[in-house]
Amino acid sequence: RSIVGTLIPAPFGLGLTISPAVFGLFLISTGLTLWLCVSFGMLCYSLTFYVVDPKGIITFIPAVCELLSGDLLPLPFFPERLRRFAELSPFGSLQNVPLRIFGGDIAGVQLLPSVALQLFWCIVLTATGYYLLNRGLRRLCVAGG
Numbered sequence: 001r002s003i004v005g006t007l008i009p010a011p012f013g014l015g016l017t018i019s020p021a022v023f024g025l026f027l028i029s030t031g032l033t034l035w036l037c038v039s040f041g042m043l044c045y046s047l048t049f050y051v052v053d054p055k056g057i058i059t060f061i062p063a064v065c066e067l068l069s070g071d072l073l074p075l076p077f078f079p080e081r082l083r084r085f086a087e088l089s090p091f092g093s094l095q096n097v098p099l100r101i102f103g104g105d106i107a108g109v110q111l112l113p114s115v116a117l118q119l120f121w122c123i124v125l126t127a128t129g130y131y132l133l134n135r136g137l138r139r140l141c142v143a144g145g
Helices: 003-007 020-050 055-068 080-088 096-103 108-139
Strands: none
Touching: 020 055, 020 096, 020 108, 096 108
């Protein structure tokens, strides 16, 4: 399902299977994913003000993100409890939501709550990241030339 696939003639092409309204929601969800990725990165880097060595954060957080965002294994294949946790966490809102909207796995009455959850996590992570960053910058002492 790519742009090139939609340009190929009918018997061989891959047409879009979602309506224009759902495609618009997919684009909004993709924008929210970008916002969420940036705010999550800002939060992670803000946390480095509070640790002696940031290697743990830089190593651990991407591994957790890959697992719980559906990057290694799609979230519908997870055991029920872990799947539900991952879907409600900010990780499940990263790439899982827009890809499942585009693929038609999230449809109908599930669309708006999924995108609203993405927006919720965007606001929460951005506010938390700004708070931690400003608090850390107040305590920052730079020495040297």
